[in-house]
Amino acid sequence: MGRSPCCEKEHTNKGAWSREEDERLISYIKAHGEGCWRSLPTAAGLQRCGKSCRLRWRNYLRPDLKRGKFTEEEDELIINLHSLLGNKWSLIATQLAGRTDNEIKNYWNTHIKRKLLSRGIDPQTHRTLNAASSFTPHNTNNFQLLDIQGSPMQFLPNNICKVSPIINGASLSEESNSNSSSVVTAEEHVSDGINLELSIRPPSFG
DNA sequence: AAGCACATCAACCGCCAGGCG
């Protein structure tokens, strides 16, 4: 007795999506919105499971996707965010407008890992390979911690704070929509084994 | 030109968390 399948596998297509399938999915979502992914394939006349439809839409068909090569700034942003968040690809993706978690994950595994290794940096720990004990986060000066209103550094209840990366001196959250912020907890960092010895300190009140 | 190795990335799988009855 295993898990119940997410859909009737014997009646669903797998593998690459055809142009016709893409068009069906796009036109359905344009007309009805995303709604319930489980029932969407039947309603849209697709022989795919809901998960597959969701993935296809989120990663490739959404109109707001950027596609194309990652810029050097995006590279550095991903590295910085990864040093803070670890393999939280969906969180990282919220900071890169038009990029998907899957795209960033692939890019990390194929490009950035090698890039960091060539710099002598361990991609997982972000520590220098020959001096594992000395943690030196990348470009810490490119980050500031903002509260939910965007004010510099204010700890919230339960040690929650908002991490907002900065590119060329401008907060990214100014350029992107309200979904661009991410919330992380100090506890999450510790559980991920990420050293929190960043230049982060609560503001001195009074 | 053919064969091989490596790189890339779309898609799948299984697990988990949250919502809801």
Place this chain on the structure above:
DNA sequence: TCGCCTGGCGGTTGATGTGCT
């Protein structure tokens, strides 16, 4: 409170493309 259902996530796979010999 419990169990089911669904959406979402991260890890992994495999098909395809590209470069090298």
